Amino acid sequence: MTFDYDLFVIGAGPGGLAAAKKAASYGVRVAIAEQETVGGTCVNRGCVPKKLIVYAADFALQNQIAHSYGWSDCQTYFDWTLFIKSVHQHIDSINQSYFQQLQKAGIELISEHATFIDTHTINIDGRKVTADKILIAVGGQPLKPKIPGIEYAITSREMFQLPYLPKRLAIIGGGYIGVEFSSMMHAFGCKVTVIEKDEMILSGFDDDIRSAVQKGLSKRGIKLFTNSTIQKIKYSDESLLLTITGESREIITADTILVATGYAPNTKNLGLENAHVELGEHGAIKVDEYSCTSQKNIFAVGDCTSRVQLSPVAQAEGIAFADKVFGNKAQKLNYDYVPTAVFCRPEAASVGMTEAKAREKFGESVQCYCTQFQPLLYQLIEQNEPITMKLVLNSDSGLVLGAHMVGEHAADIIQSLGVAIRKGITKEDLDETIGIHPTTGEEFLSLI
């Protein structure tokens, strides 16, 4: 049987784009369908605009300490409307460059919603196209808890479209998105409250990291309610009233409510039943270690599977898929050492095992080194902004199992350390490495 394409990709986010470009580099005929804008969540309503807002918020924090560094106080005014306009202009330019990259690679971009008709046939706005292999890379979408009045809450998607900064922002969920937005919006002067159902924010991270970030956010004035959730939301007198339930029982008032309680795979309205692709928990596409679904010609990568919801992971899965299927290079991804960061202030980053996970696996053999210190930047102004560093080791083998950090440059430091840890370094290797002075990162080389 002949097909219109060798590969049809649904979704042009980091996973779909990486797979399409890699497959095209092997000389196969590729098309990619995108119902919104090329770049997916990451470029249009995730990592990229978020990091630009983090940079904008950092100026506010720097400004608070600038006078201690000899700068005279000056009047400042942050123009959100102007700033968010330039963020969107930058995103447009990324979209344009992605579009050109696809053209150059000979990949056909179809700007439509795609659905399955059968295992080899896709429906695009009433038109049928066929492909030998199909890759599903449709990402995810925000989950909203079923709470009366939840329709008044917005998701991270709308945060990037806010016409003005709210005075009072309530955030339901203290995970990646909730914590990052709490920090950015607080720096711009919003009064921020976070409601998290777990006993601490940032579930999944090492407990010392969770606690250090929590303290850091509270110290700045962000109000945190843990072991709590929202019973109902009511609109009254041009503001929103949230009834908090759980450990705390209180009614708080907000102008804007951000719901950030997780992401669910975007697998509805895709016609997956027509292709007999099996779904698992929360509608995630079931895949094997090579991203193959229950149908041998259909694959899935990124947030629509139940693996790690991060852009570089989606990208790596997309490349591994194309390498195996079109390049004959089978490669299983190792999810054990995926570094990750939360771009709040103080910043948090981690790679490898948390202490709790290591103890589950290695019991008494686990040894941890943990330190807190004042970075030079804050020593001058005597402000308490501690950095937390933690190494998790297997004392039998000496191997470093995990590294965790809270404080300035955490993401960049952990990124580099991640290479070494993935390659199996010991604490001795770190101790023998000569540092760069004066830096924050050098402290990882002399933990006692």
Ligand SMILES: Cc1cc2nc3c(=O)[nH]c(=O)nc-3n(C[C@H](O)[C@H](O)[C@H](O)COP(=O)(O)OP(=O)(O)OC[C@H]3O[C@@H](n4cnc5c(N)ncnc54)[C@H](O)[C@@H]3O)c2cc1C
């Ligand atoms: C606010 C926020 C901040 C984030 N920050 C970071 C960060 O700093 N670092 C990080 O690593 N990750 C971050 N993430 C997560 C990251 O964005 C995702 O993990 C990543 O985008 C997943 O890539 P993907 O290719 O699986 O899906 P997506 O990027 O979601 O792309 C899927 C694409 O498929 C399209 N699509 C869906 N269904 C169809 C269909 N039927 N037909 C055609 N097209 C379709 C969608 O329109 C979308 O463009 C963040 C996420 C959010 C929401």
Ligand SMILES: NC(=O)c1ccc[n+]([C@@H]2O[C@H](COP(=O)([O-])OP(=O)(O)OC[C@H]3O[C@@H](n4cnc5c(N)ncnc54)[C@H](O)[C@@H]3O)[C@@H](O)[C@H]2O)c1
């Ligand atoms: N820096 C980054 O890499 C980055 C940034 C943003 C998002 N992301 C990705 O996007 C995904 C989605 O982010 P997210 O923050 O929505 O999810 P998340 O899973 O990180 O956090 C959701 C939080 O909401 C809490 N929660 C759930 N239901 C609740 C309720 N009813 N009331 C109060 N709290 C509740 C959970 O306990 C959890 O702490 C993340 O898992 C992450 O992979 C990554």
